[in-house]
Amino acid sequence: MxxxxxxxxxxxxxxxxxxxxxxxxxxxxxxxxxxxxxxxxxxxxxxxxxxxxxxxxxxxxxxxxxxxxxxxxxxxxxxxxxxxxxxxxxxxxxxxxxxxxxxxxxxxxxxxxxxxxxxxxxxALATIIPAKNKAYMLLDSGANVECRPEMLAAFAVMGSCYMARVEGRKNPTVALANNGAEESKGTPVLREAHQLLKTTPGINFVGNIEPRDVPNGDVDVVVCDGFTGNVILKLTEGVAKMILGMLKEMFMANVGSKLAYLLLRSGVADLKKKMDSEEYGGAPFLxxxxxxxxxxxxxxxxxxxxxxxxxxxxxxxDLCGTMQAALDELAAQSAGE
Amino acid sequence: MxxxxxxxxxxxxxxxxxxxxxxxxxxxxxxxxxxxxxxxxxxxxxxxxxxxxxxxxxxxxxxxxxxxxxxxxxxxxxxxxxxxxxxxxxxxxxxxxxxxxxxxxxxxxxxxxxxxxxxxxxxALATIIPAKNKAYMLLDSGANVECRPEMLAAFAVMGSCYMARVEGRKNPTVALANNGAEESKGTPVLREAHQLLKTTPGINFVGNIEPRDVPNGDVDVVVCDGFTGNVILKLTEGVAKMILGMLKEMFMANVGSKLAYLLLRSGVADLKKKMDSEEYGGAPFLxxxxxxxxxxxxxxxxxxxxxxxxxxxxxxxDLCGTMQAALDELAAQSAGE
Structure with missing residues (x-):
């Protein structure tokens, strides 16, 4: 290869x-x-x-x-x-x-x-982001600032394919990032996207996900436009960096805290590894x-x-081939409606 | 009173x-x-x-x-x-x-x-959010899902008034949350808002702020629509909660880590206090x-x-009176253009 x-x-x-x-x-x-x-x-x-x-x-x-x-x-x-x-x-x-x-x-x-x-x-730029329970795929994480509902549905299909094929997740769950759990929440585009996702074949759509729940990692795929995705991706990095920086200051404060750091070294290393996006390498353009x-x-x-x-x-x-088959099925279903 | x-x-x-x-x-x-x-x-x-x-x-x-x-x-x-x-x-x-x-x-x-x-x-719902250098005011943090550029300019004026009058910040800086530092970034609404903010009287507009920089707390006021504000507010809380939860697990792991916690107790308390939104109490509807x-x-x-x-x-x-005076000045300037 x-x-x-x-x-x-x-x-x-x-x-x-x-x-x-x-x-x-x-x-x-x-x-x-x-x-x-x-x-x-x-x-x-x-x-x-x-x-x-x-x-x-x-x-x-x-x-x-x-x-x-x-x-x-x-x-x-x-x-x-x-x-x-x-x-x-x-x-x-x-x-x-x-x-x-x-x-x-x-x-x-x-x-x-x-x-x-x-x-x-x-x-769509699709980034895997570390989270509490398991890492999730966020797409679009920054490429397409504005997205139509059909684009969001295609992202859901592609993200599911990826998480199943590349990450080995079974029947991956998909959620739509929104400012509330109810179907009536969000902009007109998001309300329309919610309805479309409910009837999209081949995906396991579990509804809206609120921003505060995104870092729990309860779902496999989070779908959103690239503007929102950029905010989620970069703010997650920014807040984590801020808190890890505060921790470092805390450990450096005095002799006792430095001793504490020695006692916690392996735990801190685990925490950093869990938050380390380098482990996932890169973001595919799905x-x-x-x-x-x-x-x-x-x-x-x-x-x-x-x-x-x-x-x-x-x-x-053959991710691209598999994805094309899934997208063709989506198109056939839409045409048949 | x-x-x-x-x-x-x-x-x-x-x-x-x-x-x-x-x-x-x-x-x-x-x-x-x-x-x-x-x-x-x-x-x-x-x-x-x-x-x-x-x-x-x-x-x-x-x-x-x-x-x-x-x-x-x-x-x-x-x-x-x-x-x-x-x-x-x-x-x-x-x-x-x-x-x-x-x-x-x-x-x-x-x-x-x-x-x-x-x-x-x-x-606009205006929330004060803890950050690395200093807390900042985020508005709209969730009330108006979609906002026209003029609404964002009014938010900037009101947020500045509040931070000066209530929080005692001198000549507070205002930034527009966007997916890049350049004026050309973001949706059409955000590009128009950027131009409007540049000429808005009585505010200290410093340009766009990227999501990864928001938690630094380098500016006093962050302006955005309520959808984006909801994401910023709730995701900041969610990521902080996730990491503080991981810290707790780390401290509870074994005898050594529990001892470390005792050594760090005051530092951890400071960290929690710094991240504690209860200190700020509430969010005014400006x-x-x-x-x-x-x-x-x-x-x-x-x-x-x-x-x-x-x-x-x-x-x-007399925050509302002061704010009305600032808004009237904005309107007079707009009418005079």
Missing amino acids: KIILDMMGGDNAPLSNLEGAAQAVKEYGVEIIGLGDEAACRKAAAEKNISLDGIQLVNCTENIEMCDEPARAVRTKKDSSIVVGLNMLKEGKGDAFVSAGSTGALHVGASLIVRTLRGVKRP GARQPVIKAHGSSKAKAIKNAIRQAKICVDN | KIILDMMGGDNAPLSNLEGAAQAVKEYGVEIIGLGDEAACRKAAAEKNISLDGIQLVNCTENIEMCDEPARAVRTKKDSSIVVGLNMLKEGKGDAFVSAGSTGALHVGASLIVRTLRGVKRP GARQPVIKAHGSSKAKAIKNAIRQAKICVDN
Whole structure:
């Protein structure tokens, strides 16, 4: 299996990308096609003694920056790692594409170059978020700011497919993020979406979920528009970071608290691991015709490696094919109504 | 000063409401008009030995439940504590109204009975939320699901007034909750609101704030529609609760961790206090012509007492009058454009 990896995307590129790639080659037996500034990659690999076995480097002369306007960047920077990588994926030169680069450019590029599955207008960014009982998939977690009810129904179908196929959850539950449990709650779009989800075939819809209950992790999939998803994803990270920061201050306060930290070390490590999004690696763009995985912008080697693992599972399970079958069933049911 | 208090609202009514009222009479020297089931109140007070000095009880025969449809409940339950209380406020029989009851009924009742300030379509629920550097005011935190840009500008003006007058913040900063720092981010409504806020007189607008930065508490006022505000408020509570729950498990794990807890006790207490919304008491409906304060549904005595303190400060500072002057200036500027 060949995974195409953007060597230039992310805050720690290319070093973390190289390290993650080398670990993935070793652990998962995949081949990597690494796109970016070849000279810089070879230099970093030599300096840090990272093996390039199983990694084929392809030089790209351009780079899409986080500040670039996504649609314009995809149109004009033809030799950037993102555009080259998505074209190689489309042409069958690799089985999946992984990047820690610009979410906007990946979203536009996935839509325009790789194209979308039948029944999907725009791919959704689907992030797995740690929670109390079990991690849940949040989609759309930031790609499509505004969404029609039909888009939300497609997200529900795709998220269920993913959690069943990739995460092995049985009959995954799906909830609609809303400001109250009752069907009458929320904006007109959400009220319509609620009704649509109730009759969507092949999903286990359990109703609305209120924001205060989202971190419990009682459901497998939380569906929302990309604006709300961005708030949920980033605020969860922000509040967790704030409290973990307060904890750190608490432990550093005096000799007694430092001693307490020593006694709690393994517990604190467990807590951090439970809250660690790096364990999940990346967020797939569900609805693209081939697997496109967005790794967190701050990814270190572990997150890159896990994003590659995620890509491998998507390919192994023919996730896109399965999802297309589920979406076709949804379309057939809608047409038959 | 006379504060009208809903004795029936909240999960712990009437006991916590009575206790909070008695404490407020003692600490702040206010008089309380307590509305609700008079017999039940007298019984609870006698049983728990709560002094009714300074508390005048007025019997109400009806009660608005959390499950009642708000507009219908306000129209039909004329002898409920919320409707009677808002009418007494309007008629000048008291200076402010405090309730831990149905947010929806209070919102509708404040609009229809007390009415709104000139330039305000609907009052906004304004909640003060604990954060890393300093607590911030979030409005609308749940009353108006959808908001036009002009409503968001009015929220900014009112939130600034409140933070300056009641919380004593100098030249309070205001930010618009959005999914990116750039002006071009967000929905069309948010992009329009951003432009409007840039030219709104009398406020210190500092641009968009991303959800991940909200818990830092770097700004004094965060403006958003009530749907987004509900997500921010409830998710902040939910994530904090999840992590504090994990901490508790960590402390209870074994003998060493229990010992660690003893060493950290004061630090943990500080952390809890910092995250404790009860300290702030309640959320005012900004934009109502007279002070209407919503206390949290789960309020205990301390939260009720603090909501009464908040009501007192609003009255002492003629908050509604100050706010009307600021709104009139905004309207004059808009008309002069």
